[in-house]
Amino acid sequence: MFEVLPPLPADPILGLSAAYKEDQNPKKIDLGVGVYKDEQGNTPILKSVAKAQQILLDTETTKTYIAPQGVSGFLSGMKELLFGANHPAILEDRITAVQSPGGTGALRLLAELIARGNPEATVWVSDPTWANHIPIFETAGLKIEKYPYFDKESRGIRFDAMMETLLKVNKGDIVLLHGCCHNPTGQDLNQAQWQAVLEAAQKTGFVPFIDVAYQGFGDGLDEDAYGIRLLSENLPEMILSASCSKNFGLYRERTGMACVVTASNEIRRNLQTQIQSVARANYSMPPSWGAALVDIILNDPELKALWQSEVSEMRNRMQDLRALLVKKLQEKGAAMDFGFVTQQKGMFSFLCISPEQVQQMRAESAVYFVDSSRVNIAGISLSNVDDLAEALVKVL
Numbered sequence: 001m002f003e004v005l006p007p008l009p010a011d012p013i014l015g016l017s018a019a020y021k022e023d024q025n026p027k028k029i030d031l032g033v034g035v036y037k038d039e040q041g042n043t044p045i046l047k048s049v050a051k052a053q054q055i056l057l058d059t060e061t062t063k064t065y066i067a068p069q070g071v072s073g074f075l076s077g078m079k080e081l082l083f084g085a086n087h088p089a090i091l092e093d094r095i096t097a098v099q100s101p102g103g104t105g106a107l108r109l110l111a112e113l114i115a116r117g118n119p120e121a122t123v124w125v126s127d128p129t130w131a132n133h134i135p136i137f138e139t140a141g142l143k144i145e146k147y148p149y150f151d152k153e154s155r156g157i158r159f160d161a162m163m164e165t166l167l168k169v170n171k172g173d174i175v176l177l178h179g180c181c182h183n184p185t186g187q188d189l190n191q192a193q194w195q196a197v198l199e200a201a202q203k204t205g206f207v208p209f210i211d212v213a214y215q216g217f218g219d220g221l222d223e224d225a226y227g228i229r230l231l232s233e234n235l236p237e238m239i240l241s242a243s244c245s246k247n248f249g250l251y252r253e254r255t256g257m258a259c260v261v262t263a264s265n266e267i268r269r270n271l272q273t274q275i276q277s278v279a280r281a282n283y284s285m286p287p288s289w290g291a292a293l294v295d296i297i298l299n300d301p302e303l304k305a306l307w308q309s310e311v312s313e314m315r316n317r318m319q320d321l322r323a324l325l326v327k328k329l330q331e332k333g334a335a336m337d338f339g340f341v342t343q344q345k346g347m348f349s350f351l352c353i354s355p356e357q358v359q360q361m362r363a364e365s366a367v368y369f370v371d372s373s374r375v376n377i378a379g380i381s382l383s384n385v386d387d388l389a390e391a392l393v394k395v396l
């Protein structure tokens with residue numbers, strides 16, 4: 001039966017990684033895949049995570065299934081991290097939450113939950129957005145539309161056009177927003193813009209869905225939760241998916257959380273049974289290890305402080321690299337002002353050059369990144385920044 005299925009084109013990012021591995025150029029630079037890297041190009045296990053793993057090894061007594069909703073200390077710790085300790089929805093027990101296999105798993109569970117609640121809902125995504133958003137929602141049977149977001153010409157948000165679209169969205173539709181560190185552009189909403197999004201939701205009745213995969217990588221753990229807190233404190237309903245892949249460095253442990261802030265404790269309790277039945281039909285019980293580590297870290301003041309300092313270290317390194325790249329480009333006489341790169345947040349930026357220029361950098365200087373011109377800032381290092389700046393200046 002499977003002979004009827006045609007082959008699909010290779011994933012552009014995974015194809016790029018394979019080409020990078022095969023390249024023999026000793027000066028090759030990888031700015032493709034979205035994982036944090038240190039100065040040596042490694043993706044290390046955080047010290048806080050290594051310590052939590054030792055504690056877990058010493059204390060774990062069984063491998064029986066965990067509860068369907070996940071590790072309870074993980075769920076409470078994550079809710080506090082995202083919403084803030086004294087959030088009314090936490091105090092009133094109005095947040096449905098399940099542990100999920102990564103942020104992707106959370107998105108998928110929530111997409112199916114939306115399809116159960118309102119199969120006619122359209123999901124509005126930013127143009128552009130993370131490459132996996134559209135397939136996740138489409139696979140759950142939902143319609144997708146795009147709202148204007150990034151303008152490569154002005155290198156900023158097309159906020160008027162975005163708002164014009166959002167103000168026409170139907171009641172009950174879903175508007176997907178990036179909580180912070182927009183992937184792929186690095187261009188985030190400011191506080192006034194979040195306020196305008198809130199007012200649009202209040203006016204039209206759309207339900208915001210915030211995806212947060214980089215909390216702490218933008219301006220700080222609390223600062224990056226500004227939009228989440230503003231919208232969830234002022235609207236009856238909000239959907240949220242969170243990933244621990246980047247800020248805890250737990251990529252392969254597949255650790256995330258799916259949440260819905262509801263209008264009442266009764267709705268929360270009903271919805272909890274629904275989301276758990278979606279999870280049950282997909283993979284039954286969540287995996288334990290990654291969430292158990294986050295539980296240990298967030299609920300031990302010393303380990304939490306260590307983890308917070310490690311998140312700050314990663315954030316500061318990326319901010320420094322942004323500034324350094326822009327400085328080097330200026331010094332080398334770049335025929336374009338890249339100052340916008342220092343205004344953008346998190347792991348990614350669009351360099352705003354053409355696909356032909358990206359390909360030329362790959363062919364002539366072994367600098368690997370996707371044709372959209374999205375670069376992983378963490379792939380830059382003190383040892384490759386000069387080569388990178390020279391390669392970029394050459395193609396401008």
Ligand SMILES: Cc1ncc(COP(=O)(O)O)c(C=O)c1O
Pocket residue numbers: 034101102103104105130178183211212213243244245251254255256
């Ligand atoms: C915007 C966004 N959402 C969700 C995810 C999913 O992360 P995870 O690896 O935890 O599934 C990513 C990962 O790159 C992302 O960039």
